[in-house]
Amino acid sequence: MILADDTQSRLPSFHCRGPYVSQIRQFLNFLGCLFIIPVYYFITGCTKFPLTLDLMISIFVAEYNRWANENRRSRLYETPPSTPTGDVEKALLSLPNTPPGEVTRCMAAIVGYREDPDLFYRALESYKATDGLEFTLVGVDGDQAADMDMVRVFQMVYPEDSAVIHLNEPLGEIAMRTYNKLVDPDMSSKEDIEYCNELTIAHCCQLAREILREHNIRFDKTQPGGGISKLCIYEPHMHKKAIMFTSFIFSIVIAEALDIEFMWSSDSDTIVLPDSLQKTIATVAGDENAGGASSGLIVHNEHDTLWTKLGSAVYWCELYLTRSTSASSGTSDCQSGPSTVFRISALPGILYCWYTQKVMGKRMIVNEDRHLTTNLLLRGWTVTYVSDTLTATDTPTTLSRWLLQQVRWGRATHIETFQQPKVYLLNHPVFFWAAMKREVGPLIVFFSILYYLITGHAFVYFCWWDLFFRAGYTILYNWLRNPDRGPTNGWAWIVPALFFYNLPLPAIQVWSMATVLEGGWGTTMRSNGEMSKQNQSQLWKRWHDLGFFVLWMGVLGGTSTRIAGSLLAWSDVMIFRFIWVGLLFPSAVTFYGLILK
Template identity: 50%
Template sequence: MLLEQEDGTFVLNTASPRHVPVWKQCLHVFCCLVSLPLYFLMTVSSQFPITLDLLMTIILTELNRFVNERRRQKSYKFDNLDASPIREKEDWLRWELNVEKTAPRLDCMAAVVGWREHPDLFHRALESYKVAQGCTFILVGIDGDEIEDQDMVDVFNKATVIHLDEPLGEIAERTRAKLVAIRQQDEQPMDDADIDKMVMQHLIQLARNILDQHRLTIGGGSYDGIRHLCIRQRHMHKKGIMFSTFVFSLVIADILGIEFLWSSDSDTIVFPDSLSRTIDTIAADPNIGGASSGLVVHNGDETRITRLAATVYWGELYLTRSTTAATATSDCQSGPSTVFRLSALPNILVPWYLQTIMGKRMIINEDRHLTTNLLLRGWGVVYASDVLTATDTPTTMNKWLKQQLRWARATHIESLLMPKVYLKTNPLLFFGMAKREVGPVLAAVAVVHYLITSRSLVPFSSRDIGMRLLFGIVYNVLRNPDRLGTSGWAARKWVLPGILFYYIPLPAVHVWSMLTLTADGWGTAMRAEGETAPKPSGAAQPKNDMGFFIVWMGILAAATAKCLGHHHGLGSLHTGLLMMSCISLVVLVAWRVTKIKA
């Protein structure tokens, strides 16, 4: 990419992370400590704290869109350079030489990973890349080499297929252990970064040798090189196939001279400008290492659950993901729609893959931990909220809750167990984390406290909640790039139920995910017919894994009935009967809803 100098010339942009000096890290800590009391005083002193919080979020969301557009305009500036003959000959020759040597390369390659995806959906996903602007190469990673995995290979039948005898993740783990053992034996100092670098160099050379063994010509002219490649390996987990795919992507991108990698899933459908506009958001800033686009749901009309989920993406994701993104500190690059600057990946892939929490290897937080590693090393991460990509959402309540649990566990791990990231980033990241982590816990405690003591722990205002809902819906209608599909206004009848669908289980999901932090089950089934996700080795699966939700709904029903009884002046006996009736009804409905797994 090009950067404009003071004299008006353009030079090659060498991407590198920001260096954060010690004094600035201390300033970040101070700002983190004072931000929460200031926010608490500001909201508590208001009669409408929830609405005020929403207005602050809207301001940050608009700021994020403004900053992203400025970045895009900066990247477009090269296209509008003045080439008029008024220039003196010497200046013209210098300009022409500079353009020739440093012409921007905004093309990218796409890496798509999956396991036993439904062939029709996988076909739709791959077809969408045919019209994706700027995509010059597609690499597909299939996590499985059994007969059942052949369907995905058949869909991609026009591509060369490489079978990896051993997943690169296992090779990385074994190689690193050997290097550590050698250094310990020779009593050499341990430098984790140096060891990880040696492991990555070995893997890149190994991937290059594999491509050479298959005598593949990557890229080249219009027709003399392949533009599609499929790799497959023994089934592990999503993190395992992502790691292998990323390593091969580094080699292929180096051959093609490509600077950006689009990473996505096998159930994700891209729009023509999904890749190009997301890349344009980061291309002009050499300190930004990654970005992700906004998400919509492409199967929103499949079931009632998917309709509700579509409104959650529309009403909540757009706002919450934008909160910290204005300062290039987005804390999660969504797996279905992520762009990486390839120069940022080599130093983070090995520590990302080998992450352990409480002595246990983690496989559920692949997207968030990639983002955390970028932020820890000084790279910026942005959220292109006005760019859309279509993803798949669970079709039943059971699958939806399991997905929310998995995401919540990943959020807790990266937010609470990686405190060093707040030294290197804008305090807005800490502020957003604190709100996200404390809010649902406070809500759960407040409900239980009222049920036990009949006293409110926090002030409750129906007007505040009503204004928050009204302002949120109006803002999304006016500014959200997602128009809720082709249904338009008909789909918006699901907005209010969708808000309840998201917020009612949220405290239970939040607290239960904290209590089961290291659980690593994927929960959701693959789309291939008859497929279900296998249990992780050594992991015990509870008989009723939705019990936490059923218990929470019973508690919430009891607290609501108690509040209604007091409001209407019912006696203790009648209030108790109302509570028992509500508990029985709500628990039965919750059990029936979560029982449906197919």
């Protein structure tokens, strides 16, 4: 057998999962999903103010999500009604006056590839002010000369109580070989396959323990020679999923050694605030059924360019509401890579199937955060969005990088929305409601605009006052309730940001659907060498990546011309002539700005 006896003895802890969902509950969830379809049709097609009504529903569920998270945290510090003998210490840690750092001890796993050294330095420095953080693990995807900048930054920020380990091979590739040796080709039982998954992860954990022993890594500072509290691991470059897998395996082992229950997972461009970890982790710790959560996000490079200013405003006016919708039922559809917390015991059962995900025979590597969330939900765990807690992330500095990022996120969203329909049976129908809005809404807008451009007639009811009310109420609600106080001089940026986000959204939706199986990251990392590669990309590649937006700007220009012609009572012949100008001029300007420049 491949596994050592010590590894096999640890297997029982690998069977941790969320609560089972009964067949009756699954049937009720199915009925709820069916009921939501006509409700969504009524809201979008049979009311005079569909956008405003949809916003009112979003505000209600956002408030409910916030109330539910506050209840989870309050339960964490409640005094237990009775204290069994031998549990006195545990009860004391649960008292309301117990410092949160004592209750929610945690570790952090930070991963990256060829990050800008200055930004990475700031990211690592931000963890020094975090309460309750007992161990920091950094994973670097790459072991070439250009990758060593990140290792040097790690050693600069953490010169003491730290160590660096180089791996000759990513643990994910070792896991795949191990699994192939364990699985019988004739094996078809779901339980047997799941057991092989867990055996594979157990074997990887045993390898991680042996690597730590070989490098004489200790964690107990009371022992002779002391221990470390920071570790950097770097391995040959593959992709983000590979370094995440390796980091998660080492995190499981380290958490076991330190008796830590929660792990914060983040990217190398993320700057945490003093309470980012504690408030997010406390939300998970206060709910025994919670397998993970993610905090809200703000933008730390808001002042870099015009596009980062608009991106910051988009995060402020869109993210808080849209991500709260599904999370109100404890079923967040995406734990954001920059600001995620996991209950470590929930990871072993899902890591291998997450790492080896295939869609129509193709390996998926760019939807790492959404697929992790889907796997948690499939195993019965609650996943929530902690909207009243903030973490600072980086947003693209150019329009082209912003569009490429949105397309990549769109592809991941489509995959996770449609690949595992069972997830809707296991979770509240609100989860299905959020998925339908996310997928169907932009498509309705896309085809409505095309239909009007071609025929001059409206495909669906539209009212400018409805759009005005939605924008106004969105701004008002965020100013009142969003913990992020908004971008600097936000009053001047919100309306442009709404156009910046919503105008390309229908085209992004369609193009990401058409190219859903493309596995490229789209954008390069932020080191000088990687950014120069982006600038030198070939013309045909830029057209393939961004040509959809060039064409869409032409469609919007032509549609705007037809609207203007109708308002000014132009003749059909004049409208037809000017439509061509409206089509060609925006496309030409966008082609020059995005493709040629």
